Amino acid sequence: MKHYIIPIFIPHYGCPHQCIFCNQKRITGLQTPVTPEAVTGIINEQLSLINKPRHIEIAFYGGSFTALSLDIQQALLTPAYLALKSGKVHAIRISTRPDYITHDILNLVSRLGVSIIELGAQSLDDLVLQTSVRGHTSQAIARAVKLIKSAGIKCGLQLMVGLPGETWASLIKTTYQAVELEPDFTRIYPTLVIADTQLAQLYKAGAYKPLTISEAISRSAFMKLIFTRNNIPVIRTGLQASEGLASNNVVLAGPYHPAFGEMVDSHLFNAMIVRCLEHLSELDAAIIIHHHTKDTSKVRGLSNSHINAWHQDYHANIKLVADGPKPGYLLIETLGLHCVITNTML
Numbered sequence: 001m002k003h004y005i006i007p008i009f010i011p012h013y014g015c016p017h018q019c020i021f022c023n024q025k026r027i028t029g030l031q032t033p034v035t036p037e038a039v040t041g042i043i044n045e046q047l048s049l050i051n052k053p054r055h056i057e058i059a060f061y062g063g064s065f066t067a068l069s070l071d072i073q074q075a076l077l078t079p080a081y082l083a084l085k086s087g088k089v090h091a092i093r094i095s096t097r098p099d100y101i102t103h104d105i106l107n108l109v110s111r112l113g114v115s116i117i118e119l120g121a122q123s124l125d126d127l128v129l130q131t132s133v134r135g136h137t138s139q140a141i142a143r144a145v146k147l148i149k150s151a152g153i154k155c156g157l158q159l160m161v162g163l164p165g166e167t168w169a170s171l172i173k174t175t176y177q178a179v180e181l182e183p184d185f186t187r188i189y190p191t192l193v194i195a196d197t198q199l200a201q202l203y204k205a206g207a208y209k210p211l212t213i214s215e216a217i218s219r220s221a222f223m224k225l226i227f228t229r230n231n232i233p234v235i236r237t238g239l240q241a242s243e244g245l246a247s248n249n250v251v252l253a254g255p256y257h258p259a260f261g262e263m264v265d266s267h268l269f270n271a272m273i274v275r276c277l278e279h280l281s282e283l284d285a286a287i288i289i290h291h292h293t294k295d296t297s298k299v300r301g302l303s304n305s306h307i308n309a310w311h312q313d314y315h316a317n318i319k320l321v322a323d324g325p326k327p328g329y330l331l332i333e334t335l336g337l338h339c340v341i342t343n344t345m346l
Contacts, residue, residue, distance in 0.1 A: 004054035006046040006089070010034050010063035010076075019122075020133045020164065020198040021191055040079040047088055057091040057116075058083065064120075066096040066105045073105075077112040084113040091115050095158070098144040099136035106151040117148050118156040118187070123163055123170070124177040131165035133198065138177065145181045154184040156235070161219040162191035162211035162255065164202070171219055175226045185233040188223050188264075190216040192239070192254035200252055213263075216255035221267045229344050237261040259302075266298040268343045269330070270306045273299070276332050276341065281314035283335060290331035292324040299330075 010033065043058060050056065058080040065073065083089045093116035094109065101117075109117070123129055124138040141157075148155040157178055161171060178186065193203045193210055202208035211219070224234045238260025244250045246258070257263060273289060280287055291299045299320060300307055310318055324331060332339045 001053055001055045004046075004050055004056045006043055006056065006058045008034060008039055008042055008058065008060045008076075008080075010060060010065065018133065018198070019135075020131070020202075021160075021194065023194045023197045034076065036075045036079055039076055043079060043083050043089075047083075055091075056089040057093055058089050059092075060094045062095070064097040064100055065094040066109070066117075067100040070104070070108055073108060074112065077109065077114065081113040093118060095120060097136065098141040101144040101147050103147070103151075106147060106153065110151055110153060114153065116154045116156065116184075118158055119144055119148075121157045121178070122160045123166065124174040125166070125170040128163050128165045128170055128174075132163050142181060145183060149182075156185045156187065157181070157183045158187045158189065159223065160189050160191050161216055161223070164199070164208055168219070171222070175223050179226060179230045179232065183232060185235045186223075186227055187236045188220045188234060189237075189239055190220065190255045190260065192245075192256050193252040195250055195252055203253055210254040213255045213257060213260075217260070217263050217267050220260075220264045221271075224264060225268060225343055225346060237264045262298055263302065265295075266301055266306070268346070269295065269299050270301060270309075271346055272330060272341050272343055273306070273310070273332075275346070276339065277310060277314045277316060277318075280332070280334055281316040285335050286317040286319065288319045288321055288333040290321050290324045290333065292327045292329065293322040294327045295324070296320075296322050 047056075060076070060080075065076075068076075077092070077094075080089070080092045084092055092113045094114055095118040098119045098121060101119075119141065121141045122132065122134060124141060126137050129137060145155050145157070159174065159178065191199075191210065193200050193208070199208060203210065220237055224237060227234050239245060239256065241258035245256055269291075277287070289299065301309075307318065307320070310316065328342060330341050332341065
């Protein structure tokens with residue numbers, strides 16, 4: 001059954017720190033705190049739009065939900081809990097900071113139906129966290145994950161590539177430390193320079209250089225590859241396309257693309273195929289690449305960029321056939337031989 005998310009945005013609500021990269025009001029376009037009445041209205045409006053069977057979740061995004069007072073948390077969660085209790089929705093999730101997770105908070109949100117907590121970890125490198133003015137350490141992230149999982153609540157990690165001070169070494173460190181925490185899922189976002197942030201000031205002063213699209217795709221693809229190998233789902237790569245993010249007045253610089261997630265998957269498919277072509281092209285025989293129909297655009301590359309590059313670099317007779325049995329798998333056929341490959345083999 002397909003998922004349907006009812007998003008409740010609470011930009012900066014409860015945030016005790018102003019992270020160097022963050023301006024949620026610019027991104028969401030919302031300027032005032034959400035009220036319990038508004039939560040009820042959003043839920044009812046969204047439910048009225050659903051006319052097919054769906055797994056429906058209410059998700060509180062933005063801000064630091066658990067940094068709000070317990071009274072406000074209860075007030076905002078109550079309309080969602082009533083919808084959950086009545087069977088109108090199937091789950092409630094919240095996102096928050098790692099350093100605002102306690103037993104009392106977990107007892108409250110669990111009692112009010114929260115079954116998923118997403119932690120804005122961003123990095124597990126303490127220097128990167130400090131440079132980004134996160135206000136907590138990697139130890140706080142590890143502690144929060146342990147508390148959440150011990151409370152029987154699913155825990156997801158939101159991570160970013162391209163933060164100030166990040167290197168390939170620190171990114172690799174963050175990725176493997178995240179794997180050790182055994183989150184139930186992850187999200188990967190590229191760092192963008194958003195207007196009216198400290199990062200924007202550094203960018204304008206020449207003190208911060210954002211990643212290029214190519215660099216961000218490579219780093220995100222590495223993270224997704226490692227998480228996939230360790231059976232940790234990556235439920236999103238790249239920011240959700242929005243009117244705000246498409247505006248030059250909001251995003252001043254950085255690797256934003258509305259199809260960023262597909263470009264990351266395409267990068268991995270290309271790596272899989274190139275690894276085979278480096279050996280098979282020497283056979284001077286036709287090469288047929290069988291793939292699932294859902295992966296067609298990812299395999300071909302943006303504007304057929306992958307296919308054009310393969311022909312130019314390997315001078316091989318390559319044919320794509322969309323008859324694969326499963327997304328993410330490739331069957332390479334040549335000279336009567338067949339080879340199945342996945343990105344976990346990279």
